[in-house]
Amino acid sequence: MSMPKLQVALDTDDLPTAINVARQVVDVVDVVEAGTLLIYQEGMKAVKSLRALAPDKILLADCKTADAGGHVGHVCKEAGADWMTCICAATTPTMANAQKEIEVQVELYGNWTEEQAQEWLDNGIHQVVYHQSRDAKFAGQTWGEHDLNEVKKLIDMGFKVSVTGGVKPDVLKLFNGVDVYTFIAGRAITQAKDPHTAAQEFKDEINCIWS
Numbered sequence: 001m002s003m004p005k006l007q008v009a010l011d012t013d014d015l016p017t018a019i020n021v022a023r024q025v026v027d028v029v030d031v032v033e034a035g036t037l038l039i040y041q042e043g044m045k046a047v048k049s050l051r052a053l054a055p056d057k058i059l060l061a062d063c064k065t066a067d068a069g070g071h072v073g074h075v076c077k078e079a080g081a082d083w084m085t086c087i088c089a090a091t092t093p094t095m096a097n098a099q100k101e102i103e104v105q106v107e108l109y110g111n112w113t114e115e116q117a118q119e120w121l122d123n124g125i126h127q128v129v130y131h132q133s134r135d136a137k138f139a140g141q142t143w144g145e146h147d148l149n150e151v152k153k154l155i156d157m158g159f160k161v162s163v164t165g166g167v168k169p170d171v172l173k174l175f176n177g178v179d180v181y182t183f184i185a186g187r188a189i190t191q192a193k194d195p196h197t198a199a200q201e202f203k204d205e206i207n208c209i210w211s
Contacts, residue, residue: 001179003210006202007060009164009186011035015042015049021190022053025199031058031182034081039063044079051080058082064107069094073101085129088112096123105129105162114157121158127181128154132165143171148178155179169205176209 008029010018018038026032032054034046039061047061061081065072066089076084083103086095089110098104105127106120117128130151132143143166154161155178163175164184172183185202192198 001177001210004180004206005030005058005182006199006206007031007033007058007162007164007182007184008189008199009033009035009062009184010046010050010190011037011062011186012190013037013041015046017190018046019049019053021195022050024195025189026054026057028196028199028203029057031060031083031184033060033062033184035186036062036064044075047076047079047081060084060105062107065094065098066090067094069096069098069104070101073098073104077102083127088116092116092119092123095120095125099123099125103127107131114153117154117157117159126158126160127162128159129162129164129184130154143167143174148174151175151180152178169201172202172205172209 006029008025010021010033012018022032032050034050038046051059059081060083061076062085063072064085064087066087073084083105085105085107086098088106088108095104104125107129108131151161160181162182162184163180167183167185168188189195189198
């Protein structure tokens with residue numbers, strides 16, 4: 001079992017704020033994410049700027065693409081991204097066309113089926129993001145056995161599974177013994193008084209559980 005990666009989700013409303021946080025945590029995290037909200041505000045400029053800041057890190061463009069996968073994948077790759085996201089409601093051809101350009105993560109929201117997931121695997125897509133939405137968290141949803149079982153099911157199918165949605169260090173122990181690919185932390189790092197210390201707490205907990 002490999003050590004899970006740590007990803008910082010930079011879902012800020014402006015690039016200077018994202019850059020400020022990224023500078024503080026780039027030595028700790030494994031993956032730097034240009035978040036959806038940031039891309040809405042700043043476009044591919046955000047991806048290019050984060051690539052310049054973190055040339056040796058995996059860089060994700062969290063564009064949640066629903067259509068024109070090949071074109072969006074090419075644009076993200078040209079901007080310096082290593083990975084991009086497609087929303088699970090996108091058609092399999094959209095995802096497959098994106099995968100020809102760049103490594104795709106499928107963001108799991110709402111209703112999706114194992115049959116659909118198998119289609120993704122059959123088309124060379126091996127990353128999914130198990131996601132508790134921001135709105136669901138605000139409504140009081142918490143992490144529990146249902147989430148653990150869904151993540152295990154996806155791993156057993158052959159996916160590299162990332163976990164996100166209000167993730168804090170104390171959530172990680174729920175997944176003890178599970179081959180999680182990446183833990184994605186957003187506000188727990190970006191809104192912390194000391195983002196570097198917050199990121200290091202995640203990293204220390206990962207090392208403690210999976211070492």
